[in-house]
Amino acid sequence: MRSELLLFIRFSVVSVPSVVKRANLTSVKIALGQINPTVGDFDGNLRLAEDALAAAEAAGTDLLVLPELALSGYPPRDLLERAAFVQAGMRSLDRLVARVGSGSAGRSAVIVGFPELLPESPVGRRIANSAALIQQGRVVSVHRKSLLPTYDVFDEWRYFEPAQTVAPVDFAGHRLGISICEDMWNDGDFWPRRLYREDPIEKLVAAGAQLLINIAASPYTMEKRHLRPRMLARVARRWARPLVFVNQVGGQDDLLFDGSSLALDARGELIARAAEHAADLVVVDLDAGRGTIRPWLESDARSALEALVLGTRDYARRCHFSSALVGLSGGIDSAVVAALAARALGPANVLGVSMPSRFSSDHSRADAAALAAALGIQFRTISIEPMFASYLEALAPAFAGRPSDVTEENLQARIRGGILMALSNKLGALLLSTGNKSEIATGYCTLYGDTCGGLAVLSDVPKTLVYKIAGEINSERAVIPRSTLSKPPSAELRPDQKDQDSLPPYDVLDAILEAHVERGLDSEALQAAGFDPAVVAEVMRLMRQSEYKRRQLPPGLKITGKAFGTGRRYPIAQAFRG
Numbered sequence: 001m002r003s004e005l006l007l008f009i010r011f012s013v014v015s016v017p018s019v020v021k022r023a024n025l026t027s028v029k030i031a032l033g034q035i036n037p038t039v040g041d042f043d044g045n046l047r048l049a050e051d052a053l054a055a056a057e058a059a060g061t062d063l064l065v066l067p068e069l070a071l072s073g074y075p076p077r078d079l080l081e082r083a084a085f086v087q088a089g090m091r092s093l094d095r096l097v098a099r100v101g102s103g104s105a106g107r108s109a110v111i112v113g114f115p116e117l118l119p120e121s122p123v124g125r126r127i128a129n130s131a132a133l134i135q136q137g138r139v140v141s142v143h144r145k146s147l148l149p150t151y152d153v154f155d156e157w158r159y160f161e162p163a164q165t166v167a168p169v170d171f172a173g174h175r176l177g178i179s180i181c182e183d184m185w186n187d188g189d190f191w192p193r194r195l196y197r198e199d200p201i202e203k204l205v206a207a208g209a210q211l212l213i214n215i216a217a218s219p220y221t222m223e224k225r226h227l228r229p230r231m232l233a234r235v236a237r238r239w240a241r242p243l244v245f246v247n248q249v250g251g252q253d254d255l256l257f258d259g260s261s262l263a264l265d266a267r268g269e270l271i272a273r274a275a276e277h278a279a280d281l282v283v284v285d286l287d288a289g290r291g292t293i294r295p296w297l298e299s300d301a302r303s304a305l306e307a308l309v310l311g312t313r314d315y316a317r318r319c320h321f322s323s324a325l326v327g328l329s330g331g332i333d334s335a336v337v338a339a340l341a342a343r344a345l346g347p348a349n350v351l352g353v354s355m356p357s358r359f360s361s362d363h364s365r366a367d368a369a370a371l372a373a374a375l376g377i378q379f380r381t382i383s384i385e386p387m388f389a390s391y392l393e394a395l396a397p398a399f400a401g402r403p404s405d406v407t408e409e410n411l412q413a414r415i416r417g418g419i420l421m422a423l424s425n426k427l428g429a430l431l432l433s434t435g436n437k438s439e440i441a442t443g444y445c446t447l448y449g450d451t452c453g454g455l456a457v458l459s460d461v462p463k464t465l466v467y468k469i470a471g472e473i474n475s476e477r478a479v480i481p482r483s484t485l486s487k488p489p490s491a492e493l494r495p496d497q498k499d500q501d502s503l504p505p506y507d508v509l510d511a512i513l514e515a516h517v518e519r520g521l522d523s524e525a526l527q528a529a530g531f532d533p534a535v536v537a538e539v540m541r542l543m544r545q546s547e548y549k550r551r552q553l554p555p556g557l558k559i560t561g562k563a564f565g566t567g568r569r570y571p572i573a574q575a576f577r578g
Contacts, residue, residue, distance in 0.1 A: 027287030028172055028211075031056035031064045031108065032261040034274040034281065036250035038318055039073030040085065042092040046071065049112060050099055052281055056108045059283050062172055067215050067248040068113040068145075068181050069129060071096070074217035074248055075255070080115060080127055080159040089115040093132060093139075101137020109135035109171065111178060113215050116142065118161060125161040131178055131215055133169055141169040145180035146200040153219065153255060153558070153567040156182075166200050168209040177201065177209025177241070181216035184245070190234045205239045211286070212241050217248040220258035220307050222300045223561050225276070228260070233268035240266045242286050249279055251314035254555045254565050256307045265289050277306040301468035304559050305340070308457060308469075311557040312432070313344035315455050321430035325351040327420050327450070328371060328379075330364030331489060333434040335371050335480045336466055337457050339473045341432055347376035351429060354381045355416045357388055367481045374479040384415045391415070413449025421452050430454045433554055438463040438506055440553065440564055441513050442539065443546025451553055459556025460563040462510040463489070504535050512539050518562045522578045540577070547572045 033052035037045040049066055056064040068074055071092045072085070079085045093114045100110050116130035129145040144163035148156035166183075168175040183200040185191075201212065212235070218228065236243040242265055249259030263272035263284040272284035272291025284291030297303040316324060324345055326338045334352075341350045352375075354368040365381075372379035391411050399407075424431040433453030435445045437460050445451050458466060470480050489506075503509055512531055515521045516539075521529065526536045550564045551572060562568055 027285065028063065028174060029059070029061040029283060029285050030244055030263070031059060031061040032244065032246050032263065032272065032274050032280075032282050032284065033064050033066045034246060034249050034259045034261045034279060035066060035070060036257075036279045036314070037067070037070050037073040037248065038250075039076050039252055040079060041073065042071060042088045045073060046092050046095055048279075049096055049110070053099065053108060053110060055281050056283075059281075061108050061283055064108050064110045065213060065215060065244060065246045066110065066112040067246055068131075068217040069115060070112050070215075070248070071114040073252065074113075074257075075154075075252065076115065077155070077159075086115050086117050086127055090117055097132075097134050097137060097139060100134045109133065109140075111213060111215060113180065113217075116144065125159065127160055128163070129156065129160045129180055131180055133171065133176070133178065135171070140171075141178075143169070143178040143180070145183060146198070147182040147186060147196050149182050149195075151195075152562070153565075163200070166203050166207070168204055168207050175208045175210045177204030177207075177212045179204065179212070179214045181214065181218055184212075184214045184216075184235060185231070187231065187235050187238065189238050190231050201235060201239070205241065210241060212236070212239070212243040214243070214245045216245060217257060220256040220277075220559065221561050222304055222559055225258060225260065225300070225303060229262065229270075232262065233264055233270075235268075236264040236266060237268035242266050243268075244284070249275075249277065249310075251311035251557065252318075253315070254558050254563070256311045256557055256559065258303075258307060263291055276303060277310045299472065301465065302472050304461070304465065305469050305472050307559055308340050308461070308557055309343045312340055312455065312457055315555075315557075316345060316430050319430070319454070321428070321454075323349040323351070323427065323429040324432050325353060325420065325423055325427070325429045326432050326434065327416055328352040328354050328368035329434075330354075330361075330367035330371075330484060332466055332470060332480070332484055333436055333458060333463075335367075335484050336470050336473065337432050337434045338371060338375060338377060339470075339479060340457055342375045342377055348378075350375070350377040351423070351427070352377050352379045353420060353423065354379070355384045355419060356381070357384050357412050359412075363483055363487070367484045370481045371479065371484070374477075374481075382419055384412060384419070387415050388412055410446045410449060413446035417446070417449040417452035424454070432457050433459075435459060435553075436461050436463050436466050437560075437564070438503070438509055438513065440550060440556075441517065441546070442503060442509070442542040443549050444503060444542075445549065447549050447552060451549065453554045456554045456556035459553060459565070460559050462513065463506040464510045504539065508535065509539065512536060514560075516540075516543075517564075517568075518560055524578075544574075544577075 035048040072089045111133050113131050116128040131143045133140045146163040150157045168177050186194050186196045186199050244263045246261045248257040258276050260276045261274040265271050273293045274280040274282045275294045282292035324341045328334050352372040420431050431453040433456045436458040439445050527533050
């Protein structure tokens with residue numbers, strides 16, 4: 001579950017044995033049940049589990065493996081503090097146990113994640129993040145998560161009691177080593193610095209585990225889609241054990257889960273892989289060493305595109321929105337958001353709104369209209385000029401003697417934000433804000449203006465990546481106008497305005513932000529890496545003074561190792577200048 005950023009954290013390393021006898025297994029067919037659960041929808045999540053079980057039974061499998069906390073959805077966060085929530089999880093498990101015992105085929109056992117209510121104790125927490133092995137109408141064994149992450153977006157130590165012991169369980173002539181997500185992410189042969197002082201997988205192998213099974217809710221990042229398979233392959237090779245990894249898929253608030261479940265043989269070779277960014281069920285025959293392998297998305301930009309579409313769709317659906325609206329400026333950001341929304345919700349359910357002012361260029365108005373027509377979305381033009389003129393007139397006495405400045409620019413953005421929020425209220429449509437990570441990092445956005453919205457689709461997408469995603473969109477069909485892709489970015493809030501009047505070139509800015517925000521390099525390290533000291537100082541200044549803006553943004557979809565949101569907890573009022 002960790003990002004490569006953790007390579008920079010210092011922790012002790014525990015010595016581990018390097019030679020392990022390879023396991024010899026008899027035939028077993030396993031279904032990887034990659035489902036898309038919703039937090040708190042116990043009835044819906046149970047139906048997903050039952051549907052996966054029916055498909056697994058139809059495929060003649062011996063075992064269905066479902067994700068971490070599949071019955072409750074992940075992450076449930078403070079819902080875990082509600083007794084009724086945990087009790088609902090236990091009842092859901094009971095219902096699944098009854099189903100496993102009464103299936104028409106009656107063959108497949110199930111491993112499923114659930115929040116376990118622990119016995120009353122004067123010490124410790126009352127809940128564990130657990131996995132149950134269910135067979136023939138009963139829970140054969142329960143396996144609790146040992147390693148509870150608290151870095152980045154995770155806060156599991158807040159809620160869960162860690163496992164005190166781990167042990168394999170016998171199943172169909174095999175010794176299964178069942179673990180939960182983070183328990184797999186502490187291998188001493190892969191991580192130069194380990195986050196935890198013990199390795200549950202090492203303990204399972206030492207206790208005789210022949211087959212490693214890891215159920216997970218491992219959030220997506222573009223980096224992790226490459227790192228996670230390498231890490232899992234290293235674990236399989238190290239212990240000479242087949243490995244089955246089943247991951248959740250879908251969007252939950254700011255987090256995206258890519259699925260990408262897989263099975264590896266004892267040499268770490270891929271023998272099964274589920275789809276990326278889609279619910280799936282694939283079957284692997286460990287004895288034969290083969291299974292279904294879904295295609296891999298070669299391009300990170302294509303993968304990010306699919307992740308953002310899935311996240312937008314699930315966020316809207318789970319917040320009970322069937323339609324969305326986007327302010328269309330004629331620029332690249334709003335064009336990409338509109339295209340993503342059309343894919344996520346269907347073109348008929350998306351409204352694009354052009355809101356020109358005296359500073360809006362003819363080509364920007366034309367580009368907005370052309371984009372809407374190409375996407376097949378609804379389109380409306382509402383001029384802000386009359387409202388802007390009224391604001392200026394009403395404020396003239398208060399502004400007397402003071403020259404025009406960013407105040408008048410921000411007025412335009414706030415008028416547009418007010419119009420979009422009014423349409424959202426009246427139409428019941430989800431407003432998608434269009435700011436990208438580069439702008440949000442530097443505060444190049446207007447609070448209560450273009451930051452208005454219910455979901456910030458591009459808030460973790462640097463400007464340079466926005467262009468790459470636009471290229472992926474247009475590679476299928478040219479919907480984003482060529483002039484939108486080629487013209488210099490501009491907010492068009494004053495005559496001849498360009499983004500680069502206020503910001504470094506985006507390729508330079510994004511490189512600095514990636515190094516600083518995602519890899520943790522401070523000002524001195526950035527300069528040592530070759531960045532201009534003056535540019536570094538200005539970017540750091542803009543970031544510091546914009547923290548209060550970021551705290552008030554809509555939730556955004558996370559696709560990088562460090563996003564602005566729940567995983568980045570910087571104080572607003574602070575004096576550090578490193």
